[in-house]
Amino acid sequence: MFRSFLFEILRSAVESIKANKLRSLLTTLGIVIGVTTVIGVMSVISGFRKYIATSFSQLGANVIYVSKHPWFANVSRKEWLEILKRKDIGIKEYQALKEYGTTFKYISPLDRINLEIRRGEKEASDVTVHGVYEDFSRILNQGVELGRFLSKDDIKYKRHVCVLGQDVVNSLFPEENPIGNKLKIQGRQYQVIGILEERGEMMGNSMDNVVMIPFTTMTEFTGRNKTINVVVYAEDKEKATEEIRWILRGVRNLKPGEEDDFSLNSSEALIKQFNQLTGTFLLISIAIAGISLVVGGIGIMNIMLVSVSERTREIGVRKAIGAKSGEILGQFLMESVVICLVGGFFGIFLGASLTKIISIVSHGNVPFNIPIWSIFLGFGFCCGIGVFFGYYPARKASKLSPVEALRYE
């Protein structure tokens, strides 16, 4: 029978909220705003994190990028200027790693430059031309769909051959097989030897608008072999990282105690850095939402006090017909919890809508992704606020003496 009693106080709470629709709505506003913020921020951040994680996984989970500077640095301007002064990473570093490295399977230098590529009247703009070694396709775990990838000899003999990404194929060879055909990069002719598998997007940029040519051929027109990256594929990234550091410190003549003047970047580290940054943002948002929930809670306490004093007579009647203090307490607590939950429901709905809108406006770059736990958290918080801020008014109601409550005008 206790369940039926719970149901009755729930029903009475709903009745009383329905009887004061506008007032209840205004009361819940703080809760609504708070929950909307929590759900909205959590969903956006969680969606963004998922997106970043998927995007960066394009870089390969087992890939280490040896670069002059970190991809993502949470440092002061002064520190960053120091980083910019570092010595470049060049082919020398590649050769040392290639020669002494034992912990990684594949290695390739990598230089990139964005160029226009022509074929007769057709042109593909802003194509990222990669200068790489033969291992590169295995490092990225990206095979060829047609033809072949660059070979050792292509590198050795500085051949003018290229492997095309899907986007380039679409712009230059919309209706023919590109293999064996020629195209022009920087005024020189290159023969197409292969087509890369499709990779999709990273951070909204197509990863298929690329052309890969031998690194050695590329140095002919870039003239540079000192400002590059070295890319490594390692099964055991930690071990490889240690070894790479050890080799590079030797090559670059670093004394013991001196800091590394190079950075080992990986998608993992990037995602971790990113999560740290968004974590801070998340905490701040939760704090703001928390404040709004507390303000909302105070609003609820205020309205519940008004409600208790308005309904003093009713409390008197209920007591006269046998309601115990605990039952009156339960009734009013239930009311404040229900108000909070209604607020929570609207908040979750609004937060979800907001996320959906952001997802649509960003063309799906921020995916619509509401973590289930954030919904539970939202509802849980609302219950907590309802109980916490409803307790004092409810207790006040329950402590009323029946005679005084009945006499109340």
Added chain:
Amino acid sequence: MSELIKMKDVTKVYPLGETEVHALRGVNVSIKKGEFISIIGPSGSGKSTLMHIIGCLDVATSGSYFLRGKDVNKMDGNQLADIRKEFIGFIFQDFYLLPDVSAWYNVSLPMIYNRVAPKERKEKAVRILESVGLGDRVDHLPNQLSGGERQRVAIARALANEPEIIIADEPTGNLDSVRGEEILEILSDLHEKGKTIIIVSHEKYVAERGKRKIYLKDGRVEGKG
């Protein structure tokens, strides 16, 4: 007949600012099961206070009060609530119905606290409303009912948990004499059926209904008859 209520030297003192109000100054009352009692007296005589104490809404400052042999003065709030729930039904001058819920729901209210199952609650509430002549008014809200009808809903509510005692505080105070008579008829009927009825009133025609009258004046019982 067994003794239902036994009060001895009951006093009630309220603090009022710096001074004290002696609402009851040593009242002795005993009521047997099945009696029809009128408590009468001018305003300020203490009859409401006496009613509250009899009805376990309030406790005496001193003296003893035994209800069905149990010492009410020793009970805490929850025990008093249990007594009210099981043995006492109240009828008030202003009806005191909940305005936002239907007649039957008002009647079912005491059963909620008595943990009666929902279905049974409604059936019983409707049955009692029929017995007071409101069979066609069960779904009406209080403001859709006349004064007399409202008071009959209040009587039905008082009967919901089948109490032994019905305490009516000026039950006809807000009604014209015809409606008032109807209410008194119902109370007389209930008395016939064995309920103990206690009416508090300052109106003579109401008090006349009682088989026994207790006159109160200045917090004391002046006479019985």
